Amino acid sequence: MGKSLLKLFIFSVLPFSVICYAVFLTGKKTDDFYKRFISPQQNSLILGSSRAAGMNPAILDSILNRKFPEVKLYNYAFTWAHSPYGPKYLESIKKKVYTNSRNGIFIVTVEPTALMVEKNKPDSPEYYIENDKSVAKTSTVSSNPNLEYLFESYDYPITKELNKKLFPPKNQMAEVEILENGKYDVKVLKDFTKEQKLEINRTKMIQFREKVKGLKVSVNRINYLSSTIDFLKKHGKVIMVRLPINKVPYSIEDKYYSDFDNTMIKLSQEKEIQYINFNEFNNNYKTSDEVHLIPESMNRLSQELGKILIEY
Template identity: 55%
Template sequence: MKKSLLKLILFSILPLLVLGYAIYFLSKHSDDFYRRFTSPQQNSFVLGSSRAALMDPVIMDRILHSKYPNTAIYNYSFTWAHSPYGPKYLESIEKKIKPETKDGVFIVTVEPTALMVDKKKPDSPEFYIENDKSVAKTSRVAINPNIEYLFESYDASITNELNKKIIPPKNIVGVSTILDNGRYDLKIIKKVAPEKQQKSNEKNMRKLQERIDGLKVSENRILYLEKTIDFLKQHGKVMIIRMPVNKVPYSIEEKAFPDFDSRMQTVASKTNVSYINYNGLDSTYKWLDEVHLDEKSVEDFSGVVARDVLSH
């Protein structure tokens, strides 16, 4: 009996140790959203979609500290489907911020799809696309390990990241990581041939067109954008920005939501904050796929935004 119990304990402990280490490793190396829900509460944010997720808090903090010495920008941006403006994103932001914050800086990035909804459904939060995704489903956003997220929202195996470390994937184009400051860091390992990239971009633009064709402007999302700004203003400086995209996606967005800029100006006036549309301004920005800035352009743009925060 003793031998049986010892064997049972032995064979139980080993898998638990492996699982425990896999969860620990995941918290350090995940390229999913997991790390954003295991980091502590923060005092300053970049908010928005995957376009904003690339913005660099290190560069921004370096510039902002001349006026906001306590600021530590955290990138709490997800995707257009996970974090459009609405009740679920606002609830998550409210939980992620340090309640005592009074001198934070908040960069609220906007784009048409973040303020639109399925045209076949009512413009009501119960029908919103984000309701079954991690930002909405994760009730605790600053706990490590975050077992709720792993059970509810992490699609891969718990040992997935550990497996990749043991047996690295072959023929990878890039390596992505969520950094300690929340930023989605993408390192390009192998450049794609220009003609292949062009075809990929054209396919992405067809997908953007199809997606936006199925959407309509949401008055409720615009109201929640205002509510989000009003909440953040209690904790510091807020600025609304529209990130630069290439000409084709900008044209697609403008046709779908032609008065977007004027609506954002109205939101800015109503909430008494600044709004800047960085499209159409002289720049040398380049994109990975027409809408996501490449590494050099992200660095440049992050610096531009930080300096504009100081001057507005």
């Protein structure tokens, strides 16, 4: 009997305990989106693509709380493929916002690709690129642990974080994790040479041009952005922001969606909200890959945006 119980413990209880601990570690530190789907409902959000994922809620809160003490921003921006404006992102946003929130702040970042669809497909939600990704597939966005996400969208072994703890990776280029406030945090450990960066970014811009070239403006996505703003306005103040990028990708976006800013200005006027295009300001924001701000520049932009919002 004793041996049977020991075997039961070894072959069932012990593995189950290891899995539970692995899930616990995943919820504590991961470079995956998992933490975004186990955090509680929020009263204020940063929305958009990976360009906004590094925006710093802590810096914004430190400024905004002087005037808006209830505001606690949470970064709920994913990637252009996971969270372009459409029915799936809107559905997820509605679940993430605390139902009784009325005095929140919502930073809605916009860019052309978030309002475009594949050129060779109909502009209909059933064909949208995000449909098979985690934002669309995860119906519960504030459950800890979130088994639905782990089974449906987690692309790694469940013991990934446990393995990293037991066997720390060697020669890492960077450490990446999602912070408690949703911020996508990157710490560079080893960097490329200047020449290597130039070549990598040149290749990325060729790929970026091909990507945008294969897209078309989506009337439906613009309508869903409009509906997203309508929903958020019920819960607080909304501001639309176009984040700064370098000249090459900006010119590519302008070529394939030349009317983008006029469309955003018109929409902001209709919704009676503010629209800010940081590309129109004289600045020396620096990017890591032409379109994503380095942490120091994103922190400075977060400060500037906080000052604008405090007067909004």
